[in-house]
Amino acid sequence: MRGRFSTQLLNVCIASLCKVRKFEKAEVVIVDGIRVGCLPDVVTYNTLIAAYCRFVGLDQAYLILRRMREAGIKPDVITYNSLMAGASRCHLLSYCRLLFEEMNKNGIEPDEWSYNTLMHCLFSCGCPEEAIQIFSQMTSKNITPSIVSYNTLIAGYFKSGRAVNAIMTFRRLQKFGFSPELVTYNIMLDGLVKSGKLGQARRVLQEFRESGLVPNAVIYTTVMKFCFRSKKFDHGVDVFYEMMGKGYTADVFAYCAVISALVKKGKTEDARFFAQQMFRKGAGVDLACYNALIYAHCKERNMNAALQMVNEIEECGMESDEYTYSTLVDGFCKSGDVDSAWNQLRAMEISGLGMNLVACNSLIDGLCKAGRVNHAIHVLKMMKIRDSFTYSALIHGLCKARRFRAAAAFLFNCLENGTNVLRSAQRAVLHGLRCSGFRKDAKKVRVAIWKAGFLNYKS
Structure with a gap:
């Protein structure tokens, strides 16, 4: 009786030290306990593994598993669940699978939390089909899914773009007599709003109000987002004040x-x-x-x-991040201050963020509208990634500067490389060449446009 009490006290000490991240002292307490005859049990090591998984690292936590075996203590399902939870948090799907298989190989029956953790990890890592199979496997093993299991499944369906399956699961849940809890409603509302299914979200919100559950801050925030997506700004602000x-x-x-x-x-x-x-x-x-x-x-x-x-x-x-600088570049360009926009782009590059495509496109468009086409071409040459808008803005700028042959040269290059250019830019080049007397060049451009469109149609 005394030994059992001493082990319980040891476990309390280990849990307290792990809570404040004093892992070295926790290890010393275990060694001292063994020295005085107070032997650690599976709970001691499980506490240490859970803490190591969260605050130290998965590899270090797994080493504790080996120490358990060396001490003659057999790991249990909680041991592996802690390790799997750590692997899931780090999105280490292969590691999570191996732990699940190792648990089965060692004769330890996975419980509901084992399946829930693996299912969550599969959904997070983009393997929805396998996650659904794990859910089916859980039911075939006579493990009754809890509300947490269904919450994981519904959230996974939304994450993988299967909003219809999520709604069907939610309705099936109600049909089987499960009472959706606060977390379930929050997952449903958040998923439906993000999926653009505002009508369904409105119905679920009404059901939540009729359920008698008391909303928390998370639910209020989700409802606010729903109101803003529905263009009901004033109502969204009212929800905020109500919260x-x-x-x-x-x-x-x-x-x-x-x-x-x-x-x-x-x-x-x-x-x-x-x-x-x-x-x-x-x-x-x-x-x-x-x-x-x-x-x-x-x-x-x-x-x-x-x-x-x-x-x-x-x-x-x-x-400041890329969005900050891109917004400033675009703002200065639309204000007509392209020099300040250029300074912001340089500042973004100096800060180590590189030259953002959106910012560069805004600057090229601004420089072309300001009549500084040569500077726009210089920015284009500095860019590593270009898109349809990059070339369309530059071609429009060249046409505005009546440099139709240069615009045609860029258009030819885009058509040969398969880069889409806005039809308005193509028309501007053709119209400019014809009006300037370059009818042969206009004919060549028209043929190149036709060929590019024909090839795209065939592919």
Whole structure:
């Protein structure tokens, strides 16, 4: 009795030390326990494995499994479930499969959590068919799926683009007498909104209201996103205020949803108010919120305010990302200040983000509209990746500058390489060549366009 109590006390000490990430001290406690005759059991090592999987590394956790065997302690299903959970968090599908197979090979029967973990990992790693087979295998092994199993399956269906299967599973769940819980409704609402099935989301939301479940902050945030996707901006903001009135602390995701929606509606001042409120409430600082505000200022051609937001990003200890720089480049170009746009592109390159395709395309378009076609060609030569818009913008710029033969040369190159060019750009080249008296060149371009279209049709 004394030994069992001592082992329990040892396990409590190990759990406490692992919780505060004092792994070296936890190892010392195990050694000291063995020295005084207090032998660790499977719970001791399971606690250590779970902590190592989360905070140290999967390989180090697996080494503990070997130590268990050397000590004569047989791993159990919880041991392998902890290791599989660690592999799933790291999206190591092959590792997760091997652990599942090893568990079966060692005569340890996988339980519901084993199947749920493997199923989640398969969905996360883009193997939905195999995940569905695992779910079927679980039922064939007489393991009754719990609500967690169904939640994993529904979330996986949405993640793999199978919204219809998710809805059918949800309805089957209700038919079999399972009462969907808060997490289930949140998965359904989030998945339906992201899939664009707003009508279905509206019905599920109504069912949730009739279920008597008390919404949490996650549900409120999901409903807000649903309202904004449905263009019901005012109702979405009302949901946000209702959440705050219920005493929930809105996180950065809730604030970002409101701020982004207000920016899209053109209510920049309201968006700034919510951003300031977010900072005062201590919800955290998020780059996505700043980017949304920068986009709003650029849309209003208020570039000084946009640059002020960039300074605030730096003061908060964050770094601008590709979206930040691309938005600034596009904003300066639309404001007619291509030199500042060029400076922002150079700053993005110096920061190590490289030359973003969207930013380069915006600059080329801006330079062409400003009549600086040679500079646009220089930017084109610097780009490693180009797309249809890159060449279309440049060809339009060359035509605007009445350099129709140069535009035709770029168009020929695109047609030979299979790069699509906007029909408006093709028409501009043909019209310009004809009006300038280059009818033979226009005929060649027309034939090349016809051949390219014919080949694309055949392929």
